Each structure stands twice: as structure tokens, then as C-alpha cells.
Amino acid sequence: MSKSIFYHAGCPVCISAEHDVLELVGADNVEIVNIGENKSRISEAENAGVKSVPALLTPKGNVLHLNYGASIADVKG
């Protein structure tokens, strides 16, 4: 199974969800991407259907928005 991608922006909700995701899915199975710091990957997240963070992009291309930390517009600033 290829990796999931966990998009976040470093907010408290994001960090808490990140720990849960790593435990549930396994650190080897997920790439962690902070789009608050790595702005070049925001468009990639948007194209995948990410509307808010934290969000988990599954290997099948489905997006699971986890709780609600911030919208993509907030992250863009």
C-alpha cells in the first residue's frame, strides 16, 4: 500500500491529530507535510481536494478532513 499524506499547518488540533494518525496508521505508512511552513505544497493539497487541515489523503486519493484546525485560505494567510 503506498503512503497516505497527512497535511497540517502546525496548529494544536493538527498536532494532536498527527499523533493519533501516526499511531493508528503507522509512521511508515504516512508522509507528514506541514503546508504552513512548506507553502509550495499547498496547491498539491488543494488539487487533491483538501479544504481544511488537518487532513489525511489516503492512497486511493480520498481525503479525510480530521476535526477542524484551519481552512486552506487561513493557511495561505
Added chain:
Amino acid sequence: MSKSIFYHAGCPVCISAEHDVLELVGADNVEIVNIGENKSRISEAENAGVKSVPALLTPKGNVLHLNYGASIADVKG
């Protein structure tokens, strides 16, 4: 690791998220509970902090609300 509990109410968003969760976490590691049918478990979900479905209650007691299908009030009807 004890099991996570995936609470849902049978809505399309729930069913899609259920498939993703089963693939990511593994069917052996998650109990699926339809609180739309099994109303007796709504209070259990509420006490755990579930405010909308679909939601995943992790073994550590954290709640991940996945996307947004319906509020607990909707499920109660």
C-alpha cells in the same frame, strides 16, 4: 493496542469514510458502530466526545471527527 471505535449513522459520507478507515487502520483494529440503528450507543459516543459522525474514537480516548456527515442531534432525530 485495544480497538478504535468508528461511529457512524449510515450516511454516504459515513460509508466512504468507513472504507478508508478499515483500509488504513485494519478491520481487526476497529469496531464499527452504527448509532443510527443502534440508538442505545449514542450516549456512549456523546460521553466519549463525539459531536458528529463519522467519528473515530482512538484507543487513547481521542476523537477524530472525519469529514462531516451529520451531527449527533441529527442522528437522535
